[in-house]
Amino acid sequence: MVSTIDALLKSLSVDAPVAQVLVGAFWTAVVLDAAPPRCGLASTLHGGHQEHHLSGPPLPEAGDLLARGGRELAEWLRSESVLEASIGMAAFNALLALRPELVEGWDVSEINAEDVILERGRGRKVAVVGHFPFVERVRQAAGECWVLELAPRPGDVPAERAAELLPQAEVVAMTGTSLINHTFDDLIALCRPDAFVLLLGASAPLTPVLFDVGVSAISGTRVIDPQAVLRLVGQGATFRQIKRGGGLRLLTMMHGR
Numbered sequence: 195m196v197s198t199i200d201a202l203l204k205s206l207s208v209d210a211p212v213a214q215v216l217v218g219a220f221w222t223a224v225v226l227d228a229a230p231p232r233c234g235l236a237s238t239l240h241g242g243h244q245e246h247h248l249s250g251p252p253l254p255e256a257g258d259l260l261a262r263g264g265r266e267l268a269e270w271l272r273s274e275s276v277l278e279a280s281i282g283m284a285a286f287n288a289l290l291a292l293r294p295e296l297v298e299g300w301d302v303s304e305i306n307a308e309d310v311i312l313e314r315g316r317g318r319k320v321a322v323v324g325h326f327p328f329v330e331r332v333r334q335a336a337g338e339c340w341v342l343e344l345a346p347r348p349g350d351v352p353a354e355r356a357a358e359l360l361p362q363a364e365v366v367a368m369t370g371t372s373l374i375n376h377t378f379d380d381l382i383a384l385c386r387p388d389a390f391v392l393l394l395g396a397s398a399p400l401t402p403v404l405f406d407v408g409v410s411a412i413s414g415t416r417v418i419d420p421q422a423v424l425r426l427v428g429q430g431a432t433f434r435q436i437k438r439g440g441g442l443r444l445l446t447m448m449h450g451r
Contacts, residue, residue, distance in 0.1 A: 218427040224284040233420035234287025239276035301448040307394040307413030315365040324369035360384035370398030405449040
């Protein structure tokens with residue numbers, strides 16, 4: 195069976211030299227040398243000490259990444275190192291930005307992911323994979339709401355209960371970082387066939403490839419001002435801070451065909 199990451203990487207039809215790689219505290223950005231420059235974002239994930247080789251640094255090739263092409267870096271999305279996979283996801287999103295017409299040919303709007311979940315989940319059973327800032331509002335609107343988290347906060351449920359709860363959910367909101375940490379395929383397989391599944395977050399790639407694996411909508415980002423975004427990423431900004439900087443467009447792509 196072809197993994198979703200395999201399908202994503204196989205879909206790439208463009209390449210460009212890498213102009214900049216910036217691994218910030220919370221976000222990773224890859225900029226491609228194109229006209230105009232194209233930038234992709236992804237969450238910066240860290241695997242902890244157990245992932246690091248005792249004899250080497252977390253990114254052995256740090257300092258030499260600009261010698262690679264965008265597609266070569268995107269291949270890092272396969273890496274078992276989530277830090278390398280974060281760079282791979284950012285490179286993949288930058289390559290998608292080279293072909294914006296692939297997104298615009300679908301049902302795309304600037305509706306917020308929160309609004310999509312509230313509209314689809316009102317009075318229904320909703321599962322949210324990842325603790326997003328809007329979960330309290332979803333809890334109030336949904337008939338029943340489960341927030342699955344690796345590090346549960348009060349009111350959340352442990353991620354280990356995914357196999358029990360996801361098959362019950364009519365609406366599932368799943369973080370795009372599930373592609374980076376390679377949990378996406380297991381999670382999507384647990385969703386019922388008629389569930390509305392939203393993949394969201396700046397890591398989520400805006401590509402119709404995901405519609406072929408059970409995703410109903412993707413709420414992601416397009417970087418419209420790379421320098422503004424890089425300045426904030428490099429200073430440890432959170433997503434809210436980056437969004438306030440005005441260098442992003444928040445887009446939702448629906449499976450409308």
